[in-house]
Amino acid sequence: xxxxxxxxxxxxxxxxxxxxxxxxxxxxxxxxxxxxxxxxxxxxxxxxxxxxxxxxxxxxxxxxxxxxxxxxxxxxxxxxxxxxxxxxxxxxxxxxxxxxxxxxxxxxxxxxxxxxx
Amino acid sequence: xxxxxxxxxxxxxxxxxxxxxxxxxxxxxxxxxxxxxxxxxxxxxxxxxxxxxxxxxxxxxxxxxxxxxxxxxxxxxxxxxxxxxxxxxxxxxxxxxxxxxxxxxxxxxxxxxx
Numbered sequence: 001x002x003x004x005x006x007x008x009x010x011x012x013x014x015x016x017x018x019x020x021x022x023x024x025x026x027x028x029x030x031x032x033x034x035x036x037x038x039x040x041x042x043x044x045x046x047x048x049x050x051x052x053x054x055x056x057x058x059x060x061x062x063x064x065x066x067x068x069x070x071x072x073x074x075x076x077x078x079x080x081x082x083x084x085x086x087x088x089x090x091x092x093x094x095x096x097x098x099x100x101x102x103x104x105x106x107x108x109x110x111x112x113x114x115x116x117x
Numbered sequence: 118x119x120x121x122x123x124x125x126x127x128x129x130x131x132x133x134x135x136x137x138x139x140x141x142x143x144x145x146x147x148x149x150x151x152x153x154x155x156x157x158x159x160x161x162x163x164x165x166x167x168x169x170x171x172x173x174x175x176x177x178x179x180x181x182x183x184x185x186x187x188x189x190x191x192x193x194x195x196x197x198x199x200x201x202x203x204x205x206x207x208x209x210x211x212x213x214x215x216x217x218x219x220x221x222x223x224x225x226x227x228x229x230x231x
Contacts, residue, residue, distance in 0.1 A: 034219075043223040044161075044207065093161065106219070108153070108161040 003027060004096050006109025013084055014117055021079045021112045023094030029074040030096035034106070035067075038091040050077040074099070084116040119144035121210050123222035130198045131230050138193040138225045140182075140208030150191040151209040151219070152182055161207065167191060178202070198229045 003026040013019050023033055033050040048069050049057040056069035066088075068080040077096075081088050091113050095106040120143045130136045142148055149168055153161040165176025172184040182193045193206060208222040 044221040046219065095161070106151075106163065108163075 004094065004107045004109045006094050006112055008112060009110060010113040010115070012115045012117065015085050016083055019081045019084055019114060021081075021092055021094075021114075023077045023079070023096065023109050025075045025096045025098075025107070028096075028098040028100060030077075031074060031099045033071060033077040033094055033096045035069060035077075035079050036093045036095065038093060038111075044093065081114065084114070086116045089114055089116045119148070119210050119212060119220045121208050121220055121222035123208055123225045125225050127226040127228060129228050129230065132200050133197050136195050136198040136202070136227065136229070138206050138208075138227060140191045140193065140222060141189050142191060142208070142210040143189065144210050144212055146212055149211045150182075150184060152176065152180070152191075152193050153207045153209065155205040155207065155224070164193070164206075200229045200231055203227055203229045
């Protein structure tokens with residue numbers, strides 16, 4: 001089945017530094033990828049939709065300058081948390097849709113636990 | 118705007134017993150409905166989806182869900198629970214047409230005891 005690889009699985013960083021999270025579709029092309037954030041005991045919240053070759057579409061309330069998204073190829077999207085602060089600590093998950101399939105199934109990465117000290 | 122409600126934070130069931138995880142939704146027009154499962158420190162795994170057709174949808178690992186339009190529900194079920202089914206389950210909905218944004222419920226933790 002289709003696999004989405006998300007890296008790193010966990011990262012600890014100092015406040016003020018930037019962290020990049022990668023999301024790769026390993027065996028399919030994904031023109032669209034999604035980035036979610038999950039707080040403990042809360043639902044997944046869609047942060048932005050990443051479109052290959054164009055600017056990402058951010059959800060209301062998500063700072064685009066804070067969470068930089070780049071989707072430079074059909075198999076890779078990156079989320080960069082710039083100038084991270086403790087309140088950015090969260091579980092981030094990406095998902096991708098196989099562009100070659102007509103179904104609605106999304107494939108999810110394994111998530112990245114970000115801890116900002 | 119679409120929304121999903123999972124009224125139970127946690128569901129406890131003994132192994133071998135049937136389980137139900139509840140989900141109700143609100144969306145304009147016809148819905149696409151999904152169930153995902155999340156194991157600790159892992160991403161989501163797709164279980165099943167309803168797009169159209171038969172109201173009873175069968176998915177992975179023996180799970181099934183029934184779409185009930187009049188009650189706007191999409192409850193997840195399994196006839197015989199396993200301890201390994203213990204995880205966090207998310208229901209999600211999106212509109213039948215238009216943008217592909219998925220809206221997730223808050224999740225229900227399923228705990229299956231031996």
